[in-house]
Amino acid sequence: MLTDELLRKRGLRDKTRLVFFTPYPRPYPAEPMNQIVEPVLRERGIEVLTFFDVDRIDPAASTIYSIEGDEIHYDLPIVIPPFTGADIAYTPANAVDESRFVVTDKLTLRVRGTDTVFAIGDGTNLPTSKSGVGAHLEAKTVARALAGHPAAFNGRTHCPFDFGHGQGTFVTGSYEAPVVRSPPGPPQAPHEDDIRAHLLAQPARHAGAGIRRLLPPHRSQTGTPPRDQIPGKIRLNSPAINEQQAAGPL
Ligand SMILES: Cc1cc2nc3c(=O)[nH]c(=O)nc-3n(C[C@H](O)[C@H](O)[C@H](O)COP(=O)(O)OP(=O)(O)OC[C@H]3O[C@@H](n4cnc5c(N)ncnc54)[C@H](O)[C@@H]3O)c2cc1C
Numbered sequence: 001m002l003t004d005e006l007l008r009k010r011g012l013r014d015k016t017r018l019v020f021f022t023p024y025p026r027p028y029p030a031e032p033m034n035q036i037v038e039p040v041l042r043e044r045g046i047e048v049l050t051f052f053d054v055d056r057i058d059p060a061a062s063t064i065y066s067i068e069g070d071e072i073h074y075d076l077p078i079v080i081p082p083f084t085g086a087d088i089a090y091t092p093a094n095a096v097d098e099s100r101f102v103v104t105d106k107l108t109l110r111v112r113g114t115d116t117v118f119a120i121g122d123g124t125n126l127p128t129s130k131s132g133v134g135a136h137l138e139a140k141t142v143a144r145a146l147a148g149h150p151a152a153f154n155g156r157t158h159c160p161f162d163f164g165h166g167q168g169t170f171v172t173g174s175y176e177a178p179v180v181r182s183p184p185g186p187p188q189a190p191h192e193d194d195i196r197a198h199l200l201a202q203p204a205r206h207a208g209a210g211i212r213r214l215l216p217p218h219r220s221q222t223g224t225p226p227r228d229q230i231p232g233k234i235r236l237n238s239p240a241i242n243e244q245q246a247a248g249p250l
Contacts, residue, residue: 109124158172
């Protein structure tokens with residue numbers, strides 16, 4: 001979406017074909033979020049190719065081949081390589097899993113088989129997003145444990161999503177939070193103050209600082225929880241692209 005914005009600003013969009021390919025069955029893996037993302041991709045003329053697992057890239061032919069048998073010719077490929085842990089020798093060796101991520105208790109953040117060793121951040125196998133926000137909150141949990149307080153990580157994460165053209169949305173979640181669109185149904189009127197306050201309250205506020213206008217959100221069915229409370233659901237602040245806004249900077 002940011003590439004689309006850049007190309008439009010430079011007057012090159014109509015000369016460019018943008019293809020978003022993914023191994024998942026839809027552009028965004030979680031369906032409620034996909035209901036927001038996929039229409040925006042289509043509105044902006046970004047082609048979507050699902051079930052595309054990269055098998056190999058042939059630079060001489062400028063072609064990416066998938067294990068499913070599809071292929072894409074490219075001028076500029078943007079491909080995320082498989083994500084694995086660092087090649088570091090650990091003792092004991094079974095402290096890491098087959099992808100070399102440190103096996104970490106998802107609540108206490110202690111490394112498997114230890115009482116006094118903690119792990120946080122991208123190097124762990126925690127079943128939550130690998131993000132700076134996650135590492136920050138995991139660090140707070142460890143700090144509390146080291147200070148002798150009860151401490152358990154709830155898997156909480158925050159994700160500002162920059163749609164380009166000054167638009168964006170925001171997701172929060174935790175281990176227990178099912179992905180829901182909140183509330184269900186058509187988009188409601190914007191409650192930008194809620195969302196702005198939420199963004200400003202989060203460690204990710206700098207990541208969201210480029211978002212000048214928030215897409216009309218859905219208000220959480222449960223209201224905005226206190227900062228230190230485990231969210232009961234992923235709160236999805238959603239869609240309804242404002243046509244004029246989308247078209248404005250194009
Ligand atoms: C392009 C991009 C955009 C991102 N945007 C966001 C965002 O908007 N919001 C968000 O929350 N997160 C974002 N992230 C994710 C975030 O950057 C990471 O999740 C976060 O930095 C993880 O922190 P960490 O301390 O676990 O690891 P890192 O920040 O990767 O720190 C690991 C450090 O260890 C060092 N190191 C590695 N191997 C060795 C070694 N053998 N010996 C000594 N040092 C070593 C590395 O040099 C590095 O400094 C983004 C990541 C990328 C790549």
